[in-house]
Amino acid sequence: MSRSASRAVNGQRRGFSLIEAVAVVVVVAIAVPPALHALGGTTDARINALTTDRASCLAVAVLERITADIYAGEDAGLGYAALADAESYLNDEIDGLFARMGWLMEPYHDAGLTVSVDIGEAQSEDGTVSGDPAQDVFRTLTVRVGFEAANGSREIGIATRVVEL
Numbered sequence: 360m361s362r363s364a365s366r367a368v369n370g371q372r373r374g375f376s377l378i379e380a381v382a383v384v385v386v387v388a389i390a391v392p393p394a395l396h397a398l399g400g401t402t403d404a405r406i407n408a409l410t411t412d413r414a415s416c417l418a419v420a421v422l423e424r425i426t427a428d429i430y431a432g433e434d435a436g437l438g439y440a441a442l443a444d445a446e447s448y449l450n451d452e453i454d455g456l457f458a459r460m461g462w463l464m465e466p467y468h469d470a471g472l473t474v475s476v477d478i479g480e481a482q483s484e485d486g487t488v489s490g491d492p493a494q495d496v497f498r499t500l501t502v503r504v505g506f507e508a509a510n511g512s513r514e515i516g517i518a519t520r521v522v523e524l
Contacts (some may be wrong), residue, residue, distance in 0.1 A: 403509035410470075411515065414504040417467045418517045421474055421502045424460055429521055439523040442498055445478040467504075477501040498522040 375383075428437040428448075441448045449456050450454035456476070457464070464474060483489045486497075501518040 396454055409505050409509045410508060413467065413470065414506050414515050417464070417472055417474060417516060418502045418504045420463060421460065421476065422500065422517055423518060425456065425476070425500055426521065430524070439521070442478050449476055471507055473505045475503045497521070
């Protein structure tokens, strides 16, 4: 009996042959790239989902702040009447919405999210502008948040309709 045959018989294992080692390398070379590609797609999907979630949270926070401002009362210089001058309400350097919410929006801005707010004109209950201030007591507010996703630019929006009380 040869020496290697006696080792196998005694329970000792011999090393890999060159052919076995080459076969393992070939199998790994074939299997790893598709697995890495699949993991890359999963990572992009997770990043997109996380960024979309952040954008949704920011849009809701901005819309809730606007709603709170509307029903806060006239004494704070806010209220429904403040929406008539959307530019001032949103962009005033001291009292504007974006100035007051800067502390909240800064981390989102640093992450590449952008916010825009559209304050629609006063309209009646059926959504038309009647020209009668007693009927045109509704406004549509739309908050849009833009961001870069793994597969291009995205934007989500949230809207609500508010009424003068």
